Every structure is written in structure tokens, then in C-alpha cells.
Amino acid sequence: MPTTLTERYIAATIRSLPPSAQDDVRAELEASIADAVEARVEQGESPADAERAVLSGLGDPAVLAAGYADRPLHLIGPRYYLVWWRLLRLLLWIVTPLAMGAVLLARLLTDATAGEAIAASVTTGIGVIVHIAFWTTLVFVLLERRGAETGVTWDIDRLPEPPQNASGRTDLIGSLVFLAIAAGAVLWDAVRGFVRVDGEAMPILDPALWPWGVTALLVLLVAEAALAVRVYLAGRWTVPLAVVNTVLAVAFAVPVMVLLLQGRIVNPEFVRYLVESGAEDAGASAGGIVATVAVIVGVVIVGGALWDIVDGWRKALSARSPAPAAPRREAVPN
Template sequence: MTATLADRYVAATIRTLPPGLQAEVRDELDASIADAVAARVAQGEPAADAERAVLTDLGDPDVLAAGYADRPLHLIGPKYYLMWWRLLKLLLAIVPACAAVGVAIAGMVADDPVGTIIGEVVVVIISTIVHVAFWTTVVFAVLERTGADTGMRWSVDSLPEPQESGASRSDLIGSLVVLGIFAAVLLWDRFIGLVLIGDSGVDVGVGLGAQTAVLSVLDPQLWPWWIGAALVIIGVEAAIAIAVFVRRGWTPVLAVVNTVTAVVFAAAALYLVVAGRLLNPAFVDATLGRDDVPDEVGRILAIILAVVIVGVATWDIIDSWLKVRRARGAGTSRIAG
């Protein structure tokens, strides 16, 4: 006996249901389909066309079965979606960058070719993004299927504080103070010195003995041109901070100027690090030139210093453009209001 379309539809619906639920769903579907077909036939529609129309209206049998079994047909539903999305964005903003920096430092310490280091960094970034996205999604998919309670509840206490646009008086004062300290340290290091050096190396004491000298950390040969250029860059940064305060927020023009300034500073500092001209040779000899300190330590410290320079410049650039976006958003909100 050939099965009808209705029989095939009911069989397709109940095949994925728990055994204890199959008989109940079969009886209910048989009755509802028969009633719907009979109603259409009573209105003059052919039986075959009525059956096909009723089954078409019921839709995919797997979707219907999921409704009977109370089984979700989404990977991550609204209960966990925002939590998943916020955590994923946070992890993707931190983990790949940390992994890339770690691989780059390891490659430079191992003295690998630049091309090899770049290739390894690209591979680890892609691999880290894939793993972070996959395993984070798996965890929340399991939570979705098991209905586990994460214990996290929204409350008014979780409302974020308004993000600063860098235009407040406190931002201006803070920026100028930090820049002033940086300039003072440069000048103090050049004309007085920052480190006390004794017979056994760096002297952390406060007294100056007969065998103690005060050395500059930076190479004295950087004066006047390199140190002067650094002071000019500090002045430009101070002018940017004042302009941000006067204009009540960051603008694309100020962000571009800040980006160029950061790139120039990072490029000059990296050149000095690579050329071995940044640190005072007397300071290096007194601290890293001793017999008990391996030569490799100096190279590792130079690599770490270069990474810090690039990291600081990159963050300064990203932060300025983020504040441009926030300032534009605040301006749009005021106009809409």
C-alpha cells in the first residue's frame, strides 16, 4: 500500500521525537490534517490539492517536530546572545593581540628572519581568532542546550559610565602634567642623570660615595637634535590636548595630526633602538656589560623596548580615533535630541 502525503508527513515529523511522545503526536497530527483536508474538500477543492495545501501550510516537519519537543533551532538564542557577543568582542580585542606580540618577541629573540616572524604572526592571529570564536561559541551553545543558569542578571548598577571624549578640563590637565613630567625627565636625564652607578653596578642608595657616579640613561650624543626633536613632539602633543579642549572633543584633523606625531616618534625611537644609539653606552656597560650578565640580555631588552614603543604609539593612535567616533556619536545624539 502506497503511503499518502499525509502519512509521509506525519512519519517525517515524529521520527526525531522521543518514543514516548511519538504516538501522541501521530494521533494529533492525523486528526488535525484530516479535519483541515475535509474542510477544504467541503468547499469544493479536490482532495489531492487540499491535502497538499494543508501540508504546505504546516511547513517543514523538522521545524514542527522541534516545536513539539521544545527543542531550539538556533545555535545561541536571545537568552545568551548578548552575553556571548560581549565576551567574544572582549576576547577578540585582547587574545589575538597578546598572542601576536608573544610570537613576535619569541621570533626576534630567536633571531628569525623578518619574513618568518611576519608569517608566524599572521598565522597565529588567524588561528587565535578561529579558536577564540569557535570555543566561545561552543561553550554558549552548550549552555543554550542545557538551559544552564550563568547567574548573571542585568541591573541598573551594570549601566556603563559615559565614555570620555578627551575634552574635559581634567583630561587637559592630566595630559599636560604627564607631558610636562616626560619633558622634565628628558632634561633631568641629560643634564643631571637619573641613575646612580657604584662599583657593583646600579646603586639604589641615596648617598653618593667616592666610587659612585650619576649617569644618564639616554645617550648624551642625542643632545641637542634628537632630544630637541622629542621636546618638539611633546609640544605638539600638548598643543593637540589644548585644541581638543578648546574644540570640546576630538576631530578627524586632530586625530590625523596625532597619528602622524605618534608614527614619527615611534619611527625615530625604533631607529635609535635598532642602531644602538638610544641608551648611554656608559650606562649599558655599567648594568649589562658586566661578566655576570649574558650579552643576550641586552638584545632581549632592546626587543622588549621596541615592542613597548610600538605598543604605546599604536594605542595612542587607536585611542584618538575611538574618541573621534565617540565625539561624533555624542554630536549626533545632541542633534537628534
């Protein structure tokens, strides 16, 4: 005997439910479907059309079964979504650049070409992004299905400070990118050299600066990056942050100027290479080249340090100044 649409619908609904709940759900559905069909027949519909209309109105049996079982039909629901999204962004921002930078540095130190090092770094970054996204999402899917608590709750104290201006994030990203490029350029010059002479690397900076001088410079660059992050998190410049900025600017400019005046910044071999490559034919000498480079670099360093200090103090003092009061409006007589 062929089964009816109602029997097929009920069977499709209860098959994914626990055995202990199947009989109760079956009885409830049989009664409610029968009442709904009877009501439509009394209004003039045929039994077959009434049955089809009632079952169509109930919708997909899997959705109905999920409602009976209190089982979510989404990957990550609103209960866990914000926690998942915030954690995922944090991991991507921290782990991905660190992994890419580590691979890039490791490849450069093993005599790989620039193209090979960059390709390996990008490939690693893509793999890290995929793994972080997959495993983080999987953890929250399991939490969603089990109904477990994440332990993260929101309260009024978690409200962030309003940023001083809308460009705070842009300034942070720009600063970090510039510092990363500067650090990479210094490391590349010290390890691989920007100039190749007869297949041999020739650094532009004096090799005597390696490793302690270069390490000190990298430490200052990391400190500058940490300061940029701190300013962004604070939402504005403060007097203590301006003091730290001044100390870092002086700590960078003074030693560099001393080394520059002593002629210990530019690699002497690089200067000799420039002279032998044709600068001498143009009437230039090694001493003249060094003096010209020293003047240019000195002006850039001193000017940049002074601008950085003044800009930091200007922003800090501006943030301390109270906002001007809004002008009072005189009452308009009626």
C-alpha cells in the same frame, strides 16, 4: 499497501520526538489533518489535492517537530546573542594582540629575521582568532541547547557614559598603534639593531641604556597606553587624568633631555659609522653630527611634551565647563 502522504508526514514529524510524546503528537496531527482535509473537500477540492494542500501548509516536518519539542533551530538565539557577541569581541581585542606580540618578541629574541617574526606573529593571530571564535561559539551553542543561564543580566546601572565626541575610539586606536610601534622600535633597536655593519647589529641608541633605561622607557609607554584606555572608558578628560598625563610627560621628557645633554642617547659607534661612511667628506664631524641630532631631538621632545600637557589640560578644562544654555524664545502673541 503504500503509505499515504499523511502517514509519511506524521512519521517524519514524530521520529525526532521523545518516545513518550510520539503517540500524543501522532493523534493530534491525525485529527487536525483530517479535519482540514475534510473542510477543503467540502469546498469542492478533490481528496488528493486537499491532502497535499493541507500538508504543504503545515511546512517542513522538522520545523513542526522542533515546535513540539521546544527545540531551537538557530545556532545562538536572541537570549544569548548579545552576551556571546560582547564576550567574543572582548576576547579578540585582548588575547589576539597579546599572543601576536608575545610571538613577535620571542622570535626577535631568537635571532629570527623581521619577515620571519612578522609572518609567525600573523599566523599566530589568525589561529588565535579561529580558536577563540570556535570555542566561544561552541560554549554558547551548548548553553542554548540546554537552556542554561549565563548569569549576566542587564540593569540601568550598566548604561555607559556618553563619549565626549565621536572620535574617542579613533583617538584610542591611534594612540595604541603609535605606542606599540614606538615600543617595538625601541626593542628592535636594542635587541637586533636597525643598522648592520659587516653582518653585525649596530643599535642607534646608546647600548649603555640597556636594560634599565630601555625598560624604564617601555614602562612609560605602557603607562601612556593605560592612560589612553582610561580616558576612552571615562568618555572624557578629567583633571586627575590631566595630572597623570602631565606627570608622564615630564617623567619622559626630563630624563631624556638630561641624557641628551650628556651625549648618552645616540650610540657613539653609530655616529662614528656615519662619519666614516661619507659624512666627513661633506665637511661634517662627529661632534657636529651629535650636536645637530641633539638639537633636533631636543626640540621634538620638549615641543611634544609641552603640546601633550597643554592638550590634556585644555580637554579636561573644556569638559568641566557647563554647556551654554539654549537661548529662550519669546512667546509669539496670538
